[in-house]
Amino acid sequence: MTKKQRALEVIRRLKEEYPDAGCTLDYDQAWKLLVSVRLAAQCTDARVNIVVEDLYAKYPDVKSLAEAEPEEIEAIVKPCGLGKSKARDISACMRILHEQYNDNIPETFEELLKLPGVGRKSANLIMGDVFGKPAIVTDTHCIRLCNRIGLVDNIKEPKKVEMALWKIIPPEEGSDLCHRLVYHGRDVCTARTAPHCDKCCLSDVCKKNI
Numbered sequence: 001m002t003k004k005q006r007a008l009e010v011i012r013r014l015k016e017e018y019p020d021a022g023c024t025l026d027y028d029q030a031w032k033l034l035v036s037v038r039l040a041a042q043c044t045d046a047r048v049n050i051v052v053e054d055l056y057a058k059y060p061d062v063k064s065l066a067e068a069e070p071e072e073i074e075a076i077v078k079p080c081g082l083g084k085s086k087a088r089d090i091s092a093c094m095r096i097l098h099e100q101y102n103d104n105i106p107e108t109f110e111e112l113l114k115l116p117g118v119g120r121k122s123a124n125l126i127m128g129d130v131f132g133k134p135a136i137v138t139d140t141h142c143i144r145l146c147n148r149i150g151l152v153d154n155i156k157e158p159k160k161v162e163m164a165l166w167k168i169i170p171p172e173e174g175s176d177l178c179h180r181l182v183y184h185g186r187d188v189c190t191a192r193t194a195p196h197c198d199k200c201c202l203s204d205v206c207k208k209n210i
């Protein structure tokens, strides 16, 4: 089985297993996803979803958040960890959106990458979820599962995993596949315990078991 064939089979099976898998960060406007994805670094999405409720109660739009001092933002986002740097990035990012993008978010991958605190993972998430464009989000679940399954061979660096996946995954499938890998990584192919291969829908195509 080639990597491409394996990838297509994994996509097909995970679609059946998690038909409705989507982003686990709550947001109703694009700029809020930008904030949440910065807060999600080294923090759970569940905690981020709680913390942003307080943040948006006080700062309901880009303008008000852009006008807030980083220290005021930090006081609220502290429970997500790395409060100082996250608040600094969110503040700088919202100021750019307010001053240069009329309170909207930029629509190209390159422009998104230039925003403070936005790396390839975040920019891909926005491209896929907000704009419905091809995207591959190489978070910790994606990297662990792709290595175990055999879609990549012992590659841990996020950008290298992303580049390897672009070669074997139909572009339009990337975003949804990555969401489904998160679900599968949390429920079955877990990080902190041995993976539950006995109840995994991929067990007969997974390299770990072949």
Ligand code: SF4
Pocket (backbone or CB within 6 Å): 145, 148, 149, 188, 189, 190, 195, 196, 197, 198, 200, 201, 202, 203, 204, 206, 207, 208, 209
């Ligand atoms: S078979 Fe095991 S290692 Fe492979 S994806 Fe499933 S749980 Fe993970």
